[in-house]
Amino acid sequence: MTIEVPYNHNRLLEEMVKKLNNNKEIQEYWRCSNIMTLDRMGYNDHGPIHVRIVANIALKILRILIKNKIKPSVVKNYKLSNDDSEVIVVLAMALHDVGNVVKRENHEEISAHVALNFLQRFLPDNDKKVIYISEILHAIVSHHEQTKPQTVEAGVVRIADALDMAQGRARIPFSSGVVNIHSVSALSIDKVEILEGKEKPVLIKIRMSNSAGIFQIDNLLRGRIQNSGLEDYIQVVAEVTGEKEKKIIHEFKI
Numbered sequence: 001m002t003i004e005v006p007y008n009h010n011r012l013l014e015e016m017v018k019k020l021n022n023n024k025e026i027q028e029y030w031r032c033s034n035i036m037t038l039d040r041m042g043y044n045d046h047g048p049i050h051v052r053i054v055a056n057i058a059l060k061i062l063r064i065l066i067k068n069k070i071k072p073s074v075v076k077n078y079k080l081s082n083d084d085s086e087v088i089v090v091l092a093m094a095l096h097d098v099g100n101v102v103k104r105e106n107h108e109e110i111s112a113h114v115a116l117n118f119l120q121r122f123l124p125d126n127d128k129k130v131i132y133i134s135e136i137l138h139a140i141v142s143h144h145e146q147t148k149p150q151t152v153e154a155g156v157v158r159i160a161d162a163l164d165m166a167q168g169r170a171r172i173p174f175s176s177g178v179v180n181i182h183s184v185s186a187l188s189i190d191k192v193e194i195l196e197g198k199e200k201p202v203l204i205k206i207r208m209s210n211s212a213g214i215f216q217i218d219n220l221l222r223g224r225i226q227n228s229g230l231e232d233y234i235q236v237v238a239e240v241t242g243e244k245e246k247k248i249i250h251e252f253k254i
Contacts, residue, residue, distance in 0.1 A: 003051060003055055004052060008063070011083075013083060013086050013087050013090060016091065026095075029118075030051060033097055036100050054160045054161050055090050055093040055094065058090070058093050058156050058157055060194040061194055062089055064194070064196050064202050067196070067201075070201065073154075074131065074135055078131050084128065085153055088135045088139070091132070092136045092139035092143075093161075096111055096139070097111060098110075098114045098115065099114060108141050108142075108144050112140045119132070119133050135154075138154050139153050142154045143158045149228055151229070152229065155230040158228050159221075159230065159234065162223075165189045165216055166190065166192045188208045188210040188212045189206060189213045189216055190241065193205040199235055200232070200235040202234050204234065206237070206238045206239070207241050208239065211240050213240075217238060
């Protein structure tokens with residue numbers, strides 16, 4: 001399974017993604033992550049499909065922020081380029097869940113250890129290498145609620161990870177007999193769109209077949225956006241479009 005993202009003339013991003021797709025080690029980490037979370041624990045996918053989805057979501061969010069004059073942290077603090085910021089976000093998305101190969105609890109900290117070892121060998125030896133590693137590791141450890149992101153890139157990674165909730169992403173735990181509010185709620189999410197907003201730079205539109213999806217948004221997405229550092233730039237709107245439930249839910253308050 002390969003990652004596919006729009007490069008938008010970012011040659012550095014294209015080079016790194018192609019290198020990732022040809023790297024057997026990271027491919028095995030993705031496979032092992034899924035064996036642990038999917039096969040053994042009954043969780044949803046944490047492998048290459050998840051990586052592809054969240055990498056694309058993260059790039060969309062980051063590019064909208066940049067278009068709206070919000071500087072990535074590596075541009076502000078290190079005078080790197082927007083292209084560098086995109087690469088950091090995609091590499092963080094590629095590595096944020098690899099700690100699941102060891103255990104689910106505190107997997108983000110384990111992911112950082114695994115990622116450090118991998119990145120030291122994967123990244124080219126140049127003046128940006130240590131900056132890349134530092135920023136990627138920070139994004140990885142702060143993609144869950146326990147650690148507050150201190151960079152734009154980390155905030156983007158944190159939010160994008162929570163937006164992999166569209167139709168089918170919870171079907172495995174649901175079909176295996178885990179029928180509870182978590183699985184039913186996740187199954188209610190039909191579509192997630194990332195758009196440029198009018199009131200705030202980023203508009204997240206979530207379409208649900210059933211209002212049970214609100215539980216998914218309230219318990220997963222809200223916590224990721226809060227204290228992400230990007231709260232002021234994100235607007236969430238949810239719509240219920242099921243045959244028996246056709247109504248608009250007003251802007252979801254963060």
